[in-house]
Amino acid sequence: MKRKGLLFYIKLYCKILSQDLKSKMSYRADFIISTIGMIFTNIAGFVSFWIMFRNFSSINGWGYHEMLFLYGFSLVSLTPAQCFFDNNWSLRNYVYTGDFIKYCFRPINLFFYYQSEVFDVKGLGQLAFGLGTVIYSWIKLGLGFTPLMVLKMTVFLLTASLVMIALQTAAAATCFWINNSFYVLDLAYKFRDYAKYPITIFSPVFRTIFTFIIPIAFISYYPSLVILRPDEVPLLSWLSPVFGIAFFYIAYRIWMFGALKYNGTGS
């Protein structure tokens, strides 16, 4: 048996993905309706954002376009969690009914095998929406355009998305220990709404919580600062890629720990 390295998993994922997309295209109505649903969800979110800004011209020193940038940044960085890790939402059902055991017999990484099963196309709509918002506010803010900035943006977006993936994965993994883990997952999902605001609007207690315990500040606020306020970047912003990777690794370990001690139900 050959060693199964990163390349093996990337190739395998592409094959699973292309098969999955092929079969999804055959359910066109389902595809269209869920895409429309996603568009409306995003429009609704945007409208409430816009209404708020008709009443306040700035929040804690953050202007309309800066807030818009933050908003778009969070949408984009949430996309990978939505697209590639959506099967986390079904985990508690698989665990509760005992079906999870079927994932335990393959000679590949369990976490990979489980997550690779579902790719959520809806996330792509969100990605388009988020990218549009970021580009629009980027132009309005006159941030300039250099290859270095694009590189920075890419790196910080990717590592920011690891934070959301970590949050979702850790929350989903709680189902290995508790029965009704839906609330935990739902809570984690709702927290991402706070990611759209600069963390400075919260009290110091929440600021600490949102930085180190439920690290939503790394989904958008800290990494955006690198682009938005290049003159006053705090240390935590520069460290956000490290935090992203660290949080993801911890969440992955928690998930695997739960999965490997899984007993299954009787049959």
Next chain:
Amino acid sequence: MAPVIDIKNITKEFKVLNRREGLAGSIKDLFSRDYKIVKAVDNITMSIGQGEIVGYLGPNGAGKSTTIKMMTGVLEPTSGEILVNGKLPYRNRSKNAQNIGVVFGQRSQLWWALPLVESFKLLKDIYQISDEQYDGMMKLYQSLVDIEPLLHKPVRQMSLGQRTLSDILAAFLHDPKIVFLDEPTIGLDVSMKAKIRTLIHALNKEKNTTVILTTHDMGDVDALCRRIVIIDKGRMLYDNDISHLKGFFGSYRTLKIRVDGDLSKESAVIAKEFPEFKVSADDEWISLLVDEEKSTIMDVFTGLQKKRRISDMQLEEISTEDVIRKIYEEGVK
């Protein structure tokens, strides 16, 4: 030859909370440390060779699944030693998975939305099956079952029988040394059951794969297994050839007679005449389970005939099902 599965004195214990009744009870349970230890598998030893088909039987909750989970590496035994292909399955779960195949009758492991052939191709990548081996397997499959109509059908559109068949084919695809089949014929119609048994038998012959079969259908056992292992309440009750089993409780045969009049009344009378045998009646027949070490069938028949007119009679060998049921109900003395 070294055994492919070697189990020595394995035990698996689970900690179970002693639950109290009612709402107040469940609130107390929240803070309770009152656990009891349940032995799901208790000191089992067995050794299985390459190419054997072993029927692994036991009533519901006997500990079959727990044993299988330990052999597949999902569970770690509390004590004892278990070697599968010479390795500890729990420590080498991924390596172990390469050499085993698993089918759960109720839970398909195939990609739900994909046509079968695409699932096969993904499995080919996952198990790193060479092209020659893959083509060889597909040829073998084509010679055994009519696989063509299945290949391009998404798994979710298949009937339960087709799905089980596909799952079995998928489990054998990487030519594993051992295949675990957990109730493969559950919920299937008679002809599908026969098809699946033939397939399992042929694959075992062709590839010399060891098959561990758990089932509640004695038809599977009769068709496939030479050796059976029976466990109950975690303990091993029987591990031997199936041919031994029938003589296990002495030699039993069932004598069936038909008489005029009300069968159930008549059977009650007969039960009094032959208190040592089990007597039962259905719409057509009165059945006596005769232990031939106590008296011969002919003696019993003569005794019956003296007191009543027998219009018809039948003699049945005891079935595997009857023996197993007796073992489940009475245990081994």
